[in-house]
Amino acid sequence: MIRYDVLDALPVRSVLPALADALAGDGTAVLVAPPGTGKTTLVPLVLAGLAGLAGDYPARRVLVAEPRRIAARAAARRMAWLLDEKPGESVGFTVRGERVVGRHTRVEVVTTGVLLQRLQRDQELAGVDAVVLDECHERHLDADTAAAFLWDVRQALRPELHLVAASATTDAEGWARLLGGAPVVEAAGTAHPVEVVWAPPVRPVRPPDGMLVDPTLLTHIASVVRRALAEQEGDVLCFLPGVGEIARVAGQLGELGEVDVLQVHGRAPAAVQDAVLAPGERRRVVLATSVAESSLTVPGVRVVVDSGLAREPRVDHARGLSGLTTVRASRAAGRQRAGRGGREAPGTVYRCWPEAEDGRLPAFPAPEIKVADLTAFALQAACWGDPDASGLALLDAPPGGAMAAARNVLSAVGAVDSAGRATRLGVRLGRLGVHPRLGRALLDTSGAGAEAVALLSEEAPRDYGDDLAAALRRARRGGDAYARRWAAEVRRLRSASSGLSSPSAPNEHLRVGAGTAEGADERLTGLVAALAFPERVAKLDGGSYLMASGTRAEVADGSALRGAPWIVVAVADRPTGKGHARVRLGAAVPEEVALAAAGALLGEHEEVRWAEGDVVARRIRRLGAIELTVRPLKDADPTLVRDALLEGLRQDGLGLLRWSREAEVLRQRLAFLHAHLGEPWPDVSDDALHARAEEWLEPELGRARRRSDLARTDAGQALARLLPWANGEAARLEELAPERITVPSGSRIRIDYQDPERPVLAVKLQEVFGLRRTPTVAGVPLLVHLLSPAGRPAAVTSDLASFWTDGYRGVRAELRGRYPKHPWPEDPTAAEPTRHTTARLRR
Template sequence: MRTGLNNCERSGNKGPRARGAFPRAYDTGGVIRYDALDALPVRGALPGLNDALEGHGTAVLVAPPGTGKTTLVPLALAGLLGEGAARRVVVAEPRRIAARAAARRMAWLLGEKVGGSVGYTVRGERVVGRHARVEVVTTGVLLQRLQRDQELSGVDVVVLDECHERHLDADTVAAFLWDVRETLRPELRLVAASATTDAEGWARLLGGAPVVEATGVSYPVEVVWAPPARPVRPPHGMRVDPALLAHVASVVRRALAERAGDVLCFLPGVGEIARVAGQLGDLGGVDVLQVHGRAPAAVQDAVLAPAARRRVVLATSVAESSLTVPGVRVVVDSGLAREPRVDHARGLSALATVRASLAAGRQRAGRAGREAPGAVYRCWTEAEDARLPRFPAPEIKVADLTAFALQTACWGDPGATGLALLDPPPSGAMAAARSVLAAVGAVDSAGRATERGVRLTRLGLHPRLGRALLDSAAVVGGERAAEVVALLSEEPPREYGDDLAAALRAARRGGDAYGARWRAEVRRLRGVATEISRPPAGVEGRPASAGEDGLVGLVAALAFPERVAKADGGSYLMVSGTRAETGEGSGLRGAPWIAVAVADRPLGKGHARVRLGAAVDEGVARLAAGTLAQTRDEVHWADGDVVARRVERLGAVELAVRPLKNADAGLVREALLEGLRQDGFGLLRWSADALVLRQRLAFLRLRLGEPWPDVSDDALHARVDEWLEPELGRARRRADLGRIEAGQGLTRLLPWASGDAGRLDELAPERITVPSGSRIRVDYGNPEQPVLAVKLQEMFGLQESPAVAGVPLLVHLLSPAGRPAAVTADLASFWKDGYKGVRAELRGRYPKHPWPEDPAGAEPTRYTNARLRR
């Protein structure tokens, strides 16, 4: 592999390696820009990288941004710089903009146009010549290629660029390639390349691959903390506080005034870029450029080329590491990023605005020190910086895994258990993904890919959208199906509105950048739809009179069957069970049914908000969500009684309801049990004796334990079969519960088998005889210590408090009028110390009753003094 260039080579047009002097296999057809190649610091790492690949077949290349890892390394590995074997190299980039830019840069270094020795392929666009030796692709394109040709025939080396970003497609590609190398093609060489990455983790993943590091030329970057003067609201979903965006615009102006050079400003998304651009207005001699994945190719090219005028470049995270923007000396960092999130409970997936990680912050700041000393203005406090996450969340941990699950199923590993992944997929997310795939017929009951699933992987679409394209094209026409799916694959601008049919009309007439991308995707999908589409069963003749809006709704409903929703009480209820609301002035308001394509959950709201959807009718709803349709008997407890009905449902949405007579006895029983759980055992008939029996049993359970039964509500529910049958089995409604004698049921729980049931009255008597001869009821309401309430005179002569099951009763001594006079659990102590005070207080009030000075030796009585004298 080439490690240095002599003076003749650097001139580009002299000596034995001037143009035309290469052997035909190495002739690039242009003038190689050796001066630019020589300036790339990664050149020093090429010998080590070559040795690693020769000896091990895999390598991890760690090289800072701007060192040439994306451009020089693939050219060297392909043998296009004059030495080394001629190889075919595929470079996988996470983004389309990065793939195009890398191919253009490599072609420029070779003195060629793209499509010669270097080409690129992204979704919907392929510029690759017959003799190309380096092809730059997106990871999504490479995934599709691997599914069609697992051996990756004709490819000698694969470079996985920007591994640190941990995009799901990139992790999947890496796992598949390692599988290919291990089982089919041990000669395939793999390079995991990144500016900053978990090098050791990737090395383990690639079978103990050597780690090759390249040193870069970096300049000092001064950090300027520039937080807003007043607190701003944290991001929520896709929402960013406008006050923060206004502050970012002011910091950009400050940076322009305080520093020289171009300014690169990082913002989370396209909408925020547009708003900040609008707030910057005319900066007078300074161009404002907007860079993101949706930007027109002309704008992307302009950003990546040197400029005569000073520039402010507003960019998403695409500019963190994938692209080099020349002339930048200042970075303004909003501190925000977008990551995918899935709300499995509501069946919604979308991008969410989050705080950018420390690693992202370092990457962004480094852009200011690529060519000279620079500065980064961070729009948060230094104290906040310490609390930021270290790294961005790997997509496999937070993203919708439906496409991933289909990829692994088609690969032959439905659970992804045998794949070399840095992080395993969460089991809950995989289960949700398999559910979606089963609903669209992409996998069978065992999770294996069906023939339909294999076709879906080849569309370059999310499986939902692929299903919609396949099933609708033969019904609504390939052109219209492609148009709607293209709209769904890249959410249209907000100004298009939330009505998908209206958005389609806007896209057709729109001359904006979105419209151009949309038309290109329509052309791609139209060709695919024509080749492989087929109508779903039962829909062939349906749309004859549906009208355009209805046909658009059909496509959307087929893509998102569980989000078909019926108007219900001022909002919409999706068949998934999630409620959604339309915004003010929505074109969908008033539609009896809609298909929700895009939704989010606003801050503080319990319902989702529809951001894009289409009006449909019940027929389309039944067709699209047919796998969720069912008719079943529902018997449950509601409004205090058993409700029995036959319900036709589409998921959570009720379509038709009618009363059910002669409901299944088992269902009725379960409804009655639910009633007892909700409203309590008070629904049964409790006589006074039954209530006392339950209290006595609770006391014995607490004091003696087994074999005395637990009669708490939970325990009674657990043993309902033992004590409420057969009465419960004969009940059909609430009134029947009221006729069940609870006390009779409780006697069934007594420990008859052990013989202890016969000791109930001995251990916890309902009444006890006091010294006067009266039989007084014991109150077991407090199982810790039962109470005996008795007139004081009836306890004369008793030295010790009465006890049950070894527990002294708490004696409430009453006045002759039955009012509490004293409370004691120790009668002997009371007679000695407490009685004198009670006697002094009550003898004057009740002079007809005996109040002896020595109650412990007195005769107990129920009577007055006069009665005693007779």
């Protein structure tokens, strides 16, 4: 008996005529309807002609695509209940590892991942009349991809296929454009007002760090839940980022008397999911992930407690790491969550962050295509016949860098050819329903690795630990919802890989082999992880592990992996502010298996470089960035030695050469000429000499083999090669920048060119008597330091004529009493210059 009373009360019913008109036109529509209006349940029944309402469509077969398994099951059960049937009759569902449909099923709810698999096997979707893509606003990558493929199907093969993009809140105009100008049909909700209570922690908490959330915040959230129970009526729905946080808050809430505490997430048992989605006999606290934002309707909720956190995929291409990370939830998500409190009556939302921070939150969640690992997406596109996804109808184009990284992975596992087209192996991998890396590991082990692949394809509970082998044994023992799903996935993978294997012949080192059951587990998990993530094979190096990719990783204190000579890092994240990754799931692996699985990264090469102040020449066998063996290299390539020496000069400076006094003076003279005359006189600064090192240090560089050879190189002799010999200007060096200058006394005094802007002539005052003008070099007046008879500075001038007139009298008065044996004429311009005392002059 159809529950007409419930159907009649669903707000979306008022827009069914408009939806029918839209689909009668071009066959596409964008349906925007708030949560709880019936878009997920009534619309598919009407499209299939099952609702028994006036204006129903004729009998049709409808696919409804949901982003999550829990939502797919819940939607199918709800529709079956509305028809007073059981799932599998008129309405059924298919999720990975579970299929509940019958011969007479007309509405089938599937996950978007399942829909993609069907489209790859049967692009026409034979027998399907309409597809509803639900919760488009969440922008999951599979949903975006499915929408693009379905549009291709309508354009090329099935123009009669009806397509509805349905969402609680979405970019309606964007989806309408994407679907060729589809009409937008909007249904009003029945939301009641929701009061906002700001409930930030009293003390500052640390921001999310990868998958870690400050325990202080979780304690605060538990206290806010208790506060909400005391201050408000009705059930409480608390949003938390993940399963681990839900378990911690549940543990802190403990016993709440007459209140039931339920945990809702993708791993929750079906019985718990059913209990949450049905009215409760007692008051309830429902701890949920973002799955409850729009995909599920939880009856009885009057109060929402929002942690303000969410989990989103992220990929670190530089370190080759990807996975979920904890982020601040967007303002759009906040509105969705708050709205859950006003579904049935006026409600309240407690927001666990300061009101001042709300405006700084992102407006919308990031589309997965912008931030996630695109390897699976790139394989889907390649199998669809559009390797670069340029022809797909997508709201956001995939980032070029992420696609390039994805293609590199696909090429490495043999899934695509040099043009990016899917190979036969790639098509097989695309149909296994797991990440291409894991699919390749499954095929390489001929299905023997199904247990480990299943464990890696869905994040295991945190209390399973970080040792993949121990987690595998824990899953085998069963006893929880994850283990049951894992067992179902193992069966599915064994069935999917039956009769399939990798085209590459298995290496003897890659066989699991005999031994104890525990030893076989260790070898199997290590093998599968190494085959799936060869660049994450890691060797113990000091206190951390160095991956073949070059990234360092650390394992937690007390980890079973700690101290293992070799591991494979299956899951890792990078804590904020740290350069090392943190291993969250990995496997110990024998060295021979690590080398065989990551064999493509093995290589031997000669390395000649400047290190620790000298040339180091070695022959190195590497696994990616990991050094396996190192041997001294005696006959190194001279070109590589030359490059290492040049690098040494850049790092440690030109002081590696032998700089005699003459060489230093020559460099100073050349610097002076370049500063004042420019070309052809060379620039002899450090940067300029490094740039021209091969020019002025030949043939010395060709003969040198190590630092000691550089130390024997006469820098002055080498530097002379930079003089402008070609045009004859080099011969004018002594004329333009003489090393010494003859003063009136006959002495040849050295010019100090340390300051190229103003060379200095330091000379005793008596030796320049009679010199009326300041000497110059290259037209630049020297800065004359006039010295006392003892060689101490007495005066500094760049204008001797002015000094004799204005300054000499004071210097004479000061020094004549101190040095009476030396001449101090009243008119120095007419006096005879001398290097001697007055007595000697008389003789």
